[in-house]
Amino acid sequence: MIKTKRLKVLPFENTYTEAYYRGFDADITKYQYPELLGAILEV
Numbered sequence: 001m002i003k004t005k006r007l008k009v010l011p012f013e014n015t016y017t018e019a020y021y022r023g024f025d026a027d028i029t030k031y032q033y034p035e036l037l038g039a040i041l042e043v
Contacts (some may be wrong), residue, residue: 002009024032 001011
């Protein structure tokens with residue numbers, strides 16, 4: 001983990017995968033790399 005006064009970077013976990021999948025649509029992830037997931041099973 002990397003932690004500063006304004007930022008905390010944690011290793012990837014599948015804890016929030018479903019919330020991420022439901023909350024991030026094409027408009028929100030327009031400039032995201034890699035591109036938006038097609039199905040939750042791709043995670």
